[in-house]
Amino acid sequence: MATIRTRSRGREMLLRLSAYLTILVALILTLFPVYWIAANSFKFDIDIFAVPPEWLPRNPTLKHYDEAFIQRPFLRYALNSFLVAAGTTAISVTFGTMAGYALARFSYPWQWRKQISFWILSTRMMPPIVSIIPLYLFFNYFDMLNTKSALIIAYTAFNLPFATWMMKSYFQDLPVELEEAAIVDGDTRWGAFLHVALPLARPGLAATAIFCLIISWNEFLLSLVITLTEQSQTLPIGIAGRVTQYKTYWGEISAAGFMACVPIVIFAFIVQKHLVRGLSLGAVKG
Amino acid sequence: MASVRFDNVTKKFGEFVAVHDFNLEIRDKEFLVLLGPSGCGKTTTMRMVAGLEEATSGDIFINSDRINDVLPKYRDVAMVFQSYALYPHLSVEDNIGYPLKIRKVPPEEYKRRITEVARRVELDTMLKRLPKELSGGQRQRVALARAIVRTPRVFLMDEPLSNLDAKLRTQMRAELKHLQHELQVTTIYVTHDQIEAMTLAHRVAVMNRGVIEQLGTPREIYNDPRTLFVAGFIGSPPMNLIPGEVKDGVFASAGLRVGGAGHVSIPRAVLGVRPEDVHVVNPEDPDVNLVAPIYSVELTGENTLVSLQLGGRLMTLRADKNFAGQIDQRVGTRIETDRMFLFDAETERRVDIQN
Numbered sequence: 001m002a003t004i005r006t007r008s009r010g011r012e013m014l015l016r017l018s019a020y021l022t023i024l025v026a027l028i029l030t031l032f033p034v035y036w037i038a039a040n041s042f043k044f045d046i047d048i049f050a051v052p053p054e055w056l057p058r059n060p061t062l063k064h065y066d067e068a069f070i071q072r073p074f075l076r077y078a079l080n081s082f083l084v085a086a087g088t089t090a091i092s093v094t095f096g097t098m099a100g101y102a103l104a105r106f107s108y109p110w111q112w113r114k115q116i117s118f119w120i121l122s123t124r125m126m127p128p129i130v131s132i133i134p135l136y137l138f139f140n141y142f143d144m145l146n147t148k149s150a151l152i153i154a155y156t157a158f159n160l161p162f163a164t165w166m167m168k169s170y171f172q173d174l175p176v177e178l179e180e181a182a183i184v185d186g187d188t189r190w191g192a193f194l195h196v197a198l199p200l201a202r203p204g205l206a207a208t209a210i211f212c213l214i215i216s217w218n219e220f221l222l223s224l225v226i227t228l229t230e231q232s233q234t235l236p237i238g239i240a241g242r243v244t245q246y247k248t249y250w251g252e253i254s255a256a257g258f259m260a261c262v263p264i265v266i267f268a269f270i271v272q273k274h275l276v277r278g279l280s281l282g283a284v285k286g
Numbered sequence: 287m288a289s290v291r292f293d294n295v296t297k298k299f300g301e302f303v304a305v306h307d308f309n310l311e312i313r314d315k316e317f318l319v320l321l322g323p324s325g326c327g328k329t330t331t332m333r334m335v336a337g338l339e340e341a342t343s344g345d346i347f348i349n350s351d352r353i354n355d356v357l358p359k360y361r362d363v364a365m366v367f368q369s370y371a372l373y374p375h376l377s378v379e380d381n382i383g384y385p386l387k388i389r390k391v392p393p394e395e396y397k398r399r400i401t402e403v404a405r406r407v408e409l410d411t412m413l414k415r416l417p418k419e420l421s422g423g424q425r426q427r428v429a430l431a432r433a434i435v436r437t438p439r440v441f442l443m444d445e446p447l448s449n450l451d452a453k454l455r456t457q458m459r460a461e462l463k464h465l466q467h468e469l470q471v472t473t474i475y476v477t478h479d480q481i482e483a484m485t486l487a488h489r490v491a492v493m494n495r496g497v498i499e500q501l502g503t504p505r506e507i508y509n510d511p512r513t514l515f516v517a518g519f520i521g522s523p524p525m526n527l528i529p530g531e532v533k534d535g536v537f538a539s540a541g542l543r544v545g546g547a548g549h550v551s552i553p554r555a556v557l558g559v560r561p562e563d564v565h566v567v568n569p570e571d572p573d574v575n576l577v578a579p580i581y582s583v584e585l586t587g588e589n590t591l592v593s594l595q596l597g598g599r600l601m602t603l604r605a606d607k608n609f610a611g612q613i614d615q616r617v618g619t620r621i622e623t624d625r626m627f628l629f630d631a632e633t634e635r636r637v638d639i640q641n
Binding site: 175177178180181182183184185186187188191195196199200 | 336337338357358359363364365367369371373374375384385388389432442
């Protein structure tokens with residue numbers, strides 16, 4: 001008995017060790033680029049390309065932050081990004097939630113629930129670049145090029161199907177008796193949605209919101225085509241703009257890039273608790 | 287004060303007929319149990335009263351009001367769900383108070399009624415807890431409290447006890463019966479458990495395939511089953527149902543002959559007899575109906591269930607707790623002919639025996 005126990009304990013240790021090693025490798029792979037951006041943002045241009053690499057900034061400087069956020073309009077880009085992402089997320093989550101609820105709960109004649117759901121999803125099936133020229137012409141026609149509203153509309157078109165599907169599956173996982181109980185208790189359908197379904201769907205809301213937020217915050221292609229002015233361009237475009245014909249401003253790119261990560265990370269930390277449950281959807285019953 | 291009436295109510299889901307041409311009047315203050323196997327339409331029938339399903343045709347009345355097109359909130363019924371359907375994000379107090387809050391009951395009365403109801407179901411010390419912090423029995427009580435907090439016209443209960451363990455179920459059953467007696471509110475109770483039906487109901491409606499097979503008091507249903515289905519569904523252990531033939535008042539099946547059925551003849555018949563109406567007798571006894579080997583002997587405590595091998599099937603009888611027979615031993619039995627039933631296997635209806 002004793003030998004068996006020691007052997008299995010040794011095995012256990014080995015398993016645990018290899019698990020930690022795997023996690024460590026994964027962490028280095030994912031976090032090193034972030035660290036490298038952060039480190040470079042505090043280095044002088046000459047040190048960024050030092051051989052051998054300078055792992056820690058030897059002469060830390062805030063020079064690139066000054067260039068990006070004081071001398072160049074990166075604060076403006078950040079504000080644009082924030083407004084566009086917030087607007088898109090608010091609209092997508094609001095309407096996605098209601099549409100998702102309707103698809104999850106209401107009865108439809110024939111196979112319409114399936115058809116409508118698929119139709120909504122199908123708008124996500126083409127590569128976004130396919131719709132760029134029509135969108136450009138559309139916004140041009142309505143004189144909306146170079147506006148944040150155009151970006152919000154375009155991003156919502158991409159985020160809404162996603163939000164709808166996510167909330168639909170979330171509502172489908174909520175036991176329908178809870179809303180039925182509310183209705184028999186004297187509430188209206190809308191009341192049951194508001195008082196019972198919506199509070200219980202909070203994890204789903206949080207997960208959907210952060211996905212919408214990340215997608216619009218990081219979006220590059222549409223913003224590149226639709227916006228040209230400082231008043232409307234978002235951070236990714238601003239950052240890419242520092243790759244110029246003659247020189248790539250790595251320091252500025254690093255400073256702005258690092259700062260661009262911060263809001264999303266903070267937001268993810270805030271909703272993390274809900275996020276885990278939202279992502280596991282049906283796996284964990286609330 | 288409320289009676290509920292179904293007039294020719296039919297409910298279809300697509301092509302499937304869940305409830306077929308249903309007629310029933312539930313009297314004021316009555317405790318009516320809808321009893322039947324799963325899929326017999328009993329829950330659908332109840333949900334139509336709650337307003338959670340719409341009748342495909344026919345009329346449903348509460349008192350003299352036709353409620354088919356009335357929104358659930360104006361029907362003034364309360365429902366206890368099988369899963370309890372407690373709002374998981376609300377405390378016990380808020381769960382119980384939900385119907386009052388929706389009706390904008392003033393705060394002092396709100397407080398008073400919740401305290402009163404909570405005390406009645408012994409939850410007064412747990413008002414601040416969340417449903418997940420309660421035991422099964424306590425959750426059940428919250429669901430009940432939420433139903434009685436506003437004295438509705440009709441209570442609807444959908445298998446409210448089926449998620450409880452056996453001991454708690456017996457206790458809650460008694461509490462439910464007492465509560466209904468005290469509150470005097472018309473109650474429709476759905477269950478597939480015939481013991482619940484027998485113990486709780488003023489009247490039982492036994493349902494099968496969307497229709498009522500028989501409606502009557504528990505005693506009538508037990509002592510006077512009108513159909514083969516009711517005979518087989520009610521009673522534990524169930525009634526022995528033995529196929530055979532009746533010729534001029536004598537039932538005959540493999541190894542079994544029972545007389546005393548007047549002068550009826552049924553080519554394809556089923557004999558029904560409850561385990562307690564079959565007695566062990568000496569195989570040599572002159573009025574023995576059957577001599578058969580014992581298949582199993584089960585002591586339940588108050589008596590002994592004895593199964594006999596009869597052709598390819600078993601016949602169960604309830605013997606004295608001191609019954610000492612052994613497996614494979616041959617015993618004689620006598621059937622109480624005035625307590626037996628004969629059914630026509632074609633129509634599945636009972637055939638009256640005139641003596």
